[in-house]
Amino acid sequence: MNTLKFSIVSIVVGAAVYFCGRLIGIGYVFFAGYTILQFIALSSAWNILGGYCGYVNFGSAAFFALGAYTTVFFYKFHPLPIPLLIMIAAVVSGIVGFGMGYLTLRLRGAFFAIATLAMAVVLQTLVVNWDYVGGSRGAYIVRTETVEIAGFSIEYIQYLFLLMMAVAIIAIVISRAIGRTQLGFGFATIRDDELAAEASGVPTLRLKLIATTISGALMGMAGAPFPYYIGYLQPASAFALDYGVNSIAMPIIGGTTSWVGPLVGAILLGSLQQLATVTISSAVNLLIVGLLLVFFVVVAPNGLVGLVQEHVRAWRKK
C-alpha cells in the first residue's frame, strides 16, 4: 500500500474511532483517548531516532515541553489557532532537534543518552526561570467549552482529540513512509553498524540530523495542544518523567524496527495506564511501565511485533 492510500485508510480509521467515541457518549473516552493518541505520536516520533537509528533519546519530555511552551508563549503574546500552533511547535522543536543532533551525534550509546537527558534538564531550568511563560509558577490557559468547526459545535475535548488524532496519524504516516524508503535503509544501517554504513556510502551524520529533526518536530507537535488539554501548565507537568519513560517503553514493548511497534506499544500501555488511573490510581502508571519493560526486555527483546514475526518465521519453516 503506498503512502497516499495508507494516509487515507488512517484517516478513515481515525474518523471511525472518533465516531465510536461519540456513540459511547462519555466525555472521558475522549479525555483518555487524547492521552493514548499523544503517546502514539510521541512513541512513533521517538522510534524514528531511537528505533530506526538506534540512538536512545532520553530527552523526549524536553521536545514535548517545547511544543507545550510554544503554545503558552503565543497564548500570552498573540493567541493563535491550535493547528497553527502545532505547526509552529513542529518548526521550533525541529530546529532544537537539529541543534541537539549537531551537538551530540558524535556521541554514541550511553553517552548520547546522557547528553539528551542533560538537554532536558537545561531546557527545564530555562523554562523555570522564564517569567513570561509562567516560570516555576506555571501558566493558566483558558479555553472555551465548545468550538465551532464547519458550522458544527463540538465539545473542546473532542476538538483536542481530533487534533491529536491528526498529529498521531501524521507521526504514523511519516514513520511508516521512512521505513520503506532509501532513508529507512540508511537509518537501519546506522543502527546496525555505522562504520559499515559509511563504507557503503551512507552519509551517517546527515541522516542522523534528519532523524533528530523529524523526531523532535513530531514530539513538539504532540506537546503543542497539551496546555489547552490540561488547562494549567507548569514545568513539572510538561517535563514529567512519564513522557520520557513512556516514549521509550512503548516502542520497546511494541517493537522498535517498524512503525507498527510504537503504535501497538502505545495503545497497549496507554490503555493499561488509563485503566489503572480510573480503577486503582494514576500513581501506579510508572510501575506498570517499569514491570512491563522488564518483562519484555527479558522475554521478548524485539517487542511484540518481533515476537509475532519470529513465530511466523518458525511456522513458515515447518
Add this chain to the structure above:
Amino acid sequence: MSALLHVSNISKRFGGFVALDGIELEVQPGERLGLIGPNGSGKSTLVNCISGTLQNEDGQVHFDGAPMNGLAAHERTHRGLARTFQLPRPFHSLSLADNIRVPMLYTVHKRSGPLHADTVDARCVELLRLVGLDSKARQMPRDLTQVEMRKLELARAVAAEPKLLIADESMAGLSHSEIEDILVLLIQLNERGITIILIEHIMSAVMKFSQRLAVLVSGKKIADGKPEDVVRNPEVVRAYLGQ
C-alpha cells in the same frame, strides 16, 4: 600511467604511539597489490586513513587524481573507493539482498543518478550470484557461515561499483578450500577492472594474488616490489617472515 591511488608521506599517531610514519604508496589502475606486515604494523590504520575511517595528521591521499584529505568515508566511497573489514560487519537487520542494496542506493544513485527499482533488484541478484549467495538472498546475515559472511562483505563492497577495493583480511579464519574460493573471487573482480589492495597474513594466498607486494613494519614501509623479490628481502625476512 598516472596512479589511481597516491599516498604521500602520511602519518598517524594515537597519543604518543606512532602508527604510521611517512608512508608512501602508489597503486596503478587495474593492479593487484598485496599489503603485508606483522600485527600492529599499521596495515589497518593505513586502510582506515585511505578509506576515511580515520583522518591522517600529515601527508596526502590522492585518489583518481583528486585529493581525499578531509573527506568523510562515505564521500570516498562515492568517489569509487570501497573497502571490507577485518571482522565482517554485515547489516544484521537487513536481508542479504538488502545488504547489497544499500551501497547501490547511496553510492551508485549518487554517482550515476537514480536507478530503477528493477535494475537494483537485478543487480542485487547478479552480485549475490557472483559470490554464490543468490539462493540465500532473503536470508539474514546471522544464518551465514564465516566464509559466506566474507563473501557478503565483498559483494557489498563491489555493489558500490568501486574503482579500488581494499580487502582487509578477507581470508582470516577460513579453511584452505574457502581461501581458494575467496582468492578466485578476488581475481575475478580484478579481471572486471577493479583495482584491489589485499591485506592478508596468509602468505600463500598473498603470493598467488599479488602482482606487487608492499610491507609495513612499525608504521613504516620497508619494502615494495615484485612479490618474489620482496619475500627475499633480508629486512622483510627478519621483520615479518621470521626466518
